[in-house]
Amino acid sequence: MAPLNLTTAIYLLITYTVGLIFVIGVVLRIYQYATTPQPIKIMLTPAPLTKSGAFARVLGEVFFFKSLFKSNISTWIFGYLFHISFFLLIFMHFLRHFIYSNPLPWWYNIFVNIGIVCGIIMVLSLFLLLMRRVIIERVKFISLFQDYLILILLMLIGLAGLSLNYVLTPSALTVVDNRLDPYMNGLLTFQFTNIPSNPVFLIHYTLVMLLVLYIPFSKVMHFVGIFFSPTRNMADNPIEERYYRPKAKDLSI
Amino acid sequence: MAKPKNKYKVPVLDGKISIPKIVPGASAYEHMIEAQKEDMEALGFPFKLQDGWKEKALGVFKEILDHNKAVRDYMDICVRCGACTDKCQFFLGTADPNNMPVQRQELMRKVYRYYFTPSGFFKSLSNAQELTEEVLKEWYTYFWQCSECRRCSLYCPYGIDTAEITMAARQIMDSIGLGQKYTTEVIHKVFKTGNNIGIPPAALRNTLNDLEEEIEEEGGKGVKIPMDVEGAEVLLVPPSADFFAMPHMESLKGYAKVFHKAGISYTVSSYASEAGNFGKFIGSYQSTKEINKRIWDEARRLKVKRVIIGECGHAWRAAYMYSNTMNGPFDFLDSKYKQPTHICDFTLGLIKSGAIKLDPSANDDKVVTFHDSCNVARGSRIGDVVGGQFTIPRELIKAAANKFVELREGTTKESTFCCGAGGGLLTEEVMNVRLAGSMPRMQTVKEAVDNHGVNFYALICAICKTQFTKVFPLYGLDEEMVGGIHQLVSNAIIM
Numbered sequence: 001m002a003p004l005n006l007t008t009a010i011y012l013l014i015t016y017t018v019g020l021i022f023v024i025g026v027v028l029r030i031y032q033y034a035t036t037p038q039p040i041k042i043m044l045t046p047a048p049l050t051k052s053g054a055f056a057r058v059l060g061e062v063f064f065f066k067s068l069f070k071s072n073i074s075t076w077i078f079g080y081l082f083h084i085s086f087f088l089l090i091f092m093h094f095l096r097h098f099i100y101s102n103p104l105p106w107w108y109n110i111f112v113n114i115g116i117v118c119g120i121i122m123v124l125s126l127f128l129l130l131m132r133r134v135i136i137e138r139v140k141f142i143s144l145f146q147d148y149l150i151l152i153l154l155m156l157i158g159l160a161g162l163s164l165n166y167v168l169t170p171s172a173l174t175v176v177d178n179r180l181d182p183y184m185n186g187l188l189t190f191q192f193t194n195i196p197s198n199p200v201f202l203i204h205y206t207l208v209m210l211l212v213l214y215i216p217f218s219k220v221m222h223f224v225g226i227f228f229s230p231t232r233n234m235a236d237n238p239i240e241e242r243y244y245r246p247k248a249k250d251l252s253i
Numbered sequence: 254m255a256k257p258k259n260k261y262k263v264p265v266l267d268g269k270i271s272i273p274k275i276v277p278g279a280s281a282y283e284h285m286i287e288a289q290k291e292d293m294e295a296l297g298f299p300f301k302l303q304d305g306w307k308e309k310a311l312g313v314f315k316e317i318l319d320h321n322k323a324v325r326d327y328m329d330i331c332v333r334c335g336a337c338t339d340k341c342q343f344f345l346g347t348a349d350p351n352n353m354p355v356q357r358q359e360l361m362r363k364v365y366r367y368y369f370t371p372s373g374f375f376k377s378l379s380n381a382q383e384l385t386e387e388v389l390k391e392w393y394t395y396f397w398q399c400s401e402c403r404r405c406s407l408y409c410p411y412g413i414d415t416a417e418i419t420m421a422a423r424q425i426m427d428s429i430g431l432g433q434k435y436t437t438e439v440i441h442k443v444f445k446t447g448n449n450i451g452i453p454p455a456a457l458r459n460t461l462n463d464l465e466e467e468i469e470e471e472g473g474k475g476v477k478i479p480m481d482v483e484g485a486e487v488l489l490v491p492p493s494a495d496f497f498a499m500p501h502m503e504s505l506k507g508y509a510k511v512f513h514k515a516g517i518s519y520t521v522s523s524y525a526s527e528a529g530n531f532g533k534f535i536g537s538y539q540s541t542k543e544i545n546k547r548i549w550d551e552a553r554r555l556k557v558k559r560v561i562i563g564e565c566g567h568a569w570r571a572a573y574m575y576s577n578t579m580n581g582p583f584d585f586l587d588s589k590y591k592q593p594t595h596i597c598d599f600t601l602g603l604i605k606s607g608a609i610k611l612d613p614s615a616n617d618d619k620v621v622t623f624h625d626s627c628n629v630a631r632g633s634r635i636g637d638v639v640g641g642q643f644t645i646p647r648e649l650i651k652a653a654a655n656k657f658v659e660l661r662e663g664t665t666k667e668s669t670f671c672c673g674a675g676g677g678l679l680t681e682e683v684m685n686v687r688l689a690g691s692m693p694r695m696q697t698v699k700e701a702v703d704n705h706g707v708n709f710y711a712l713i714c715a716i717c718k719t720q721f722t723k724v725f726p727l728y729g730l731d732e733e734m735v736g737g738i739h740q741l742v743s744n745a746i747i748m
Binding site for chain 1: 272274275316317318319320321322323325326327329330331332333334335336337338339340350353355356359370371372378379380403406407408409410411412413414417538539542573574575576577578579581582591592630631632633634639640642643667
């Protein structure tokens with residue numbers, strides 16, 4: 001095993017710290033939302049009459065953004081494109097880890113190209129979402145620093161990722177690719193190897209770390225909060241089944 | 254008649270519901286009158302800001318965050334996508350950006366950020382703000398320009414409910430002595446006399462006698478409106494406006510005729526002479542529970558089998574949605590029936606079973622349209638199936654009248670606009686806000702009048718009835734058009 005360089009040592013520290021903060025932050029939030037009692041039923045009607053129906057309603061919001069579809073079609077299109085491409089990319093990054101082998105499967109290039117298309121869609125949709133915030137008067141008025149920050153951060157991540165394919169020579173990219181898998185395995189098995197040293201890759205990686213670190217403190221937590229939203233996840237059966245939460249302390253409705 | 258028109262800012266009815274260009278501060282000067290000492294103290298609140306108000310306010314804020322999942326969740330997860338920005342009738346009417354639901358929430362969220370999140374460190378960047386008297390002033394202005402109608406929540410990708418945030422803000426303000434006169438006065442009256450208007454029992458009996466006479470003159474022989482009768486089958490709880498206000502009383506006559514013809518014994522109660530529940534408007538669980546409890550205490554005392562709620566929007570939401578949680582279970586009542594039952598559900602059931610008969614041609618002089626009240630449409634259900642709150646009132650109208658037209662598509666059912674006066678806004682001093690809030694609905698009413706000759710505007714909410722009776726003339730429409738569904742039933746029922 002080659003000795004570790006300083007860059008790798010720093011990145012290992014960063015990665016573990018960020019990972020820990022992310023996991024603890026998200027778990028704490030889930031715990032907080034899950035344990036805070038909801039004093040009374042407040043589902044927005046018409047609502048499903050059963051718990052499973054209400055859960056399906058939440059899934060409809062999660063997978064299809066149904067309410068947003070009703071309210072603003074352009075935001076829905078931009079937002080949906082972004083979320084789909086972003087999730088595909090996350091998924092494909094993990095998947096890549098399993099299919100990157102020697103020799104490469106014949107369809108590896110197709111796989112990479114799908115990723116590139118997703119990356120382009122992601123950056124474009126983020127750009128359109130950003131333009132909304134700049135152009136539409138009402139949306140500009142409500143936009144805060146953190147709204148621009150997250151869009152720009154995600155765009156930079158996408159651009160850096162795309163650059164790996166467009167700025168680097170194929171052979172340089174192969175060097176990154178060959179080093180990445182052992183590094184990632186090392187993170188899980190503690191058999192550390194050096195991180196790919198290509199600066200474009202390191203920029204991409206650093207930005208991702210920033211994003212992951214920021215998530216528990218940001219509006220990105222909507223991916224947890226949506227599941228706990230009482231107007232969507234409660235069943236319309238207050239008469240049929242008594243709903244009572246003594247821990248709500250008779251305080252507020 | 255010309256005078257009030259000059260006094261108020263009446264929106265122009267051109268049929269369009271367009272999104273205005275924002276005008277910061279456009280309705281910053283529309284204030285509620287502050288609560289009176291006796292009312293605040295009767296509800297256990299201090300009167301006016303006292304020393305240490307800020308710590309108290311933050312303490313209540315923290316309590317709410319710890320004991321209310323909705324507020325806790327909704328403080329964090331808004332992404333400011335802007336989907337709600339063009340959905341609130343008060344923004345559409347006033348153009349004030351603080352009336353965009355997300356911006357109304359931001360008034361509270363910026364304080365939340367300052368005290369309850371790490372982003373409080375980066376104050377100016379993240380828009381975190383200390384709770385100051387200045388901020389409180391904003392809160393008092395804009396959290397009292399929300400009717401808690403939840404139209405924004407319908408369109409929010411996460412279902413963020415501004416009504417919950419408004420209620421929380423009002424609760425915090427009440428707890429430090431910053432109350433609103435109208436709601437605190439009404440709640441105080443309910444506790445003193447049993448109803449929002451403050452009618453004592455003897456006066457109520459007199460009114461009921463007068464109504465019985467009127468019904469008799471109109472050909473309804475022997476129709477009674479019993480009060481405080483023990484052993485009746487049904488306890489009828491209408492909004493108190495049904496006893497005293499026009500056109501509400503016409504609906505009360507309708508209920509009385511329905512009970513009479515169906516041969517079902519019923520009674521109203523002088524103690525629970527109010528279905529309305531203003532406790533909900535100020536977000537107070539305790540007041541809401543106490544007000545709600547009167548109904549079930551009376552049901553016990555009068556040994557009835559079932560409880561029926563009259564035509565009132567938020568009252569129905571409170572009765573349907575909160576009763577069982579707050580004061581249930583109701584095993585002392587007949588389990589055959591839904592407890593409570595909505596009067597429209599009850600009457601339609603009787604029509605379907607043949608117990609009463611309606612002659613819809615009695616309303617042939619009317620072209621009827623129906624306004625879905627926000628609390629019924631988005632906050633409750635009527636009957637057994639999803640969406641019964643939309644189908645049952647319409648079926649009942651169609652049974653009572655031949656000519657019915659819907660209001661503009663996209664502004665009915667769950668997408669309905671608020672009348673502009675719900676949530677404790679039905680008070681004179683904010684007439685301009687009420688007018689602005691009524692604008693989107695009035696555009697569609699004007700359209701229905703012009704295109705379809707609509708001349709009867711059917712409602713099932715006491716606040717809607719009062720609001721539209723007041724604003725119709727200001728818009729140049731006849732207030733006589735406004736009425737309840739049971740007013741149509743009253744005309745059409747075959748005696």
